[in-house]
Amino acid sequence: MQVSKTLDYAVRSLTYMGNDPVLRHSMKEISEHQNIPLSYLAKIMRRLVKKGLVRSMVGPDGGYVLRKTPGEIKLRDVYEAIEGEIRMVDCMDKDNICVLYDNCAQLPVWDKVQMSMIKILDDTTLQDMLNEGASMSTRPN
Amino acid sequence: MQVSKTLDYAVRSLTYMGNDPVLRHSMKEISEHQNIPLSYLAKIMRRLVKKGLVRSMVGPDGGYVLRKTPGEIKLRDVYEAIEGEIRMVDCMDKDNICVLYDNCAQLPVWDKVQMSMIKILDDTTLQDMLNEGASMSTRPN
DNA sequence: ATAACGTGGATATCATGCATCCAGAATATA
DNA sequence: TATATTCTGGATGCATGATATCCACGTTAT
Numbered sequence: 028m029q030v031s032k033t034l035d036y037a038v039r040s041l042t043y044m045g046n047d048p049v050l051r052h053s054m055k056e057i058s059e060h061q062n063i064p065l066s067y068l069a070k071i072m073r074r075l076v077k078k079g080l081v082r083s084m085v086g087p088d089g090g091y092v093l094r095k096t097p098g099e100i101k102l103r104d105v106y107e108a109i110e111g112e113i114r115m116v117d118c119m120d121k122d123n124i125c126v127l128y129d130n131c132a133q134l135p136v137w138d139k140v141q142m143s144m145i146k147i148l149d150d151t152t153l154q155d156m157l158n159e160g161a162s163m164s165t166r167p168n
Numbered sequence: 169m170q171v172s173k174t175l176d177y178a179v180r181s182l183t184y185m186g187n188d189p190v191l192r193h194s195m196k197e198i199s200e201h202q203n204i205p206l207s208y209l210a211k212i213m214r215r216l217v218k219k220g221l222v223r224s225m226v227g228p229d230g231g232y233v234l235r236k237t238p239g240e241i242k243l244r245d246v247y248e249a250i251e252g253e254i255r256m257v258d259c260m261d262k263d264n265i266c267v268l269y270d271n272c273a274q275l276p277v278w279d280k281v282q283m284s285m286i287k288i289l290d291d292t293t294l295q296d297m298l299n300e301g302a303s304m305s306t307r308p309n
Numbered sequence: 310a311t312a313a314c315g316t317g318g319a320t321a322t323c324a325t326g327c328a329t330c331c332a333g334a335a336t337a338t339a
Numbered sequence: 340t341a342t343a344t345t346c347t348g349g350a351t352g353c354a355t356g357a358t359a360t361c362c363a364c365g366t367t368a369t
Binding site: 194195196210211213214217224225226227228229230231232 | 312313314315316317
Binding site: 028029030031035038039042102110113114115116117132133135136137139140143144147148151155156157159 | 169170171172176179180183243251254255256257258273274276277278280281284285288289292296297298300
């Protein structure tokens with residue numbers, strides 16, 4: 028029930044790019060500025076490209092650019108690009124056929140948690156985070 | 169960002185016990201009814217005992233009883249007994265001194281998610297889950 | 310005395326998050 | 340055309356933690 032490092036990397040990369048939404052940013056640049064292992068960043072960027080959040084250009088002076096404005100990119104999009112569909116609980120999946128209906132006592136609660144999280148991630152754009160980040164960056168640590 | 173199997177086991181065990189809040193329930197009984205590996209359940213019960221959610225009695229006819237009524241046991245208590253303090257994001261912990269203030273762009277959002285989750289878990293008791301579970305158990309699967 | 314049951318420590322298994330490496334394709338520039 | 344730069348994609352390694360098992364021991368009801 029924690030934010031994964033990978034997701035953190037992704038968000039950091041995107042907010043970083045969001046500061047100059049027009050420029051192209053190379054992996055090397057992002058990696059250095061955000062302190063993310065280059066080789067791992069490559070994997071992450073791949074997912075963001077596939078999900079249509081960023082566009083990539085190869086060759087010298089290549090790199091990545093946001094495909095939308097920071098105001099149009101929802102945190103939910105980022106989350107789902109990295110983690111897949113948001114889902115708090117695995118049930119009736121795979122081989123688990125949830126014979127115990129006791130089990131279902133929990134489902135409504137986790138659904139509730141899930142929905143409230145989705146709502147927040149849906150309502151938060153990169154732009155929002157950039158704004159907040161600015162105000163946060165004045166506080167110590 | 170998912171409910172762990174262990175937490176699921178804990179909740180299942182407690183809701184099961186909540187159906188007969190007065191009786192003692194042996195691990196064997198719980199294990200069989202809830203389909204939880206006995207030896208693993210032992211570990212889980214240990215934590216619930218330590219956190220004061222459940223009282224244990226050894227010897228023949230021993231077992232576990234809820235220490236409070238289902239209406240007094242919050243899901244948050246269960247969560248924290250199993251997972252420890254609720255915290256979405258690790259930052260400024262350990263060796264990570266969060267030098268990147270870009271990073272902080274995220275914090276407010278995850279805090280928000282965290283608080284909304286805490287609120288829900290705080291507002292939900294075993295009793296609530298038992299009630300809901302009853303209404304849920306009528307739907308297929 | 311005996312059988313039933315929880316306790317607690319050691320240990321095994323396994324999945325997965327995180328990370329690294331490398332050969333290859335694309336492309337800008339000279 | 341040659342070269343340097345950058346992304347691509349697949350294979351692989353590593354470490355951590357969740358899940359699970361085992362067993363010797365202490366307790367207690369009968």
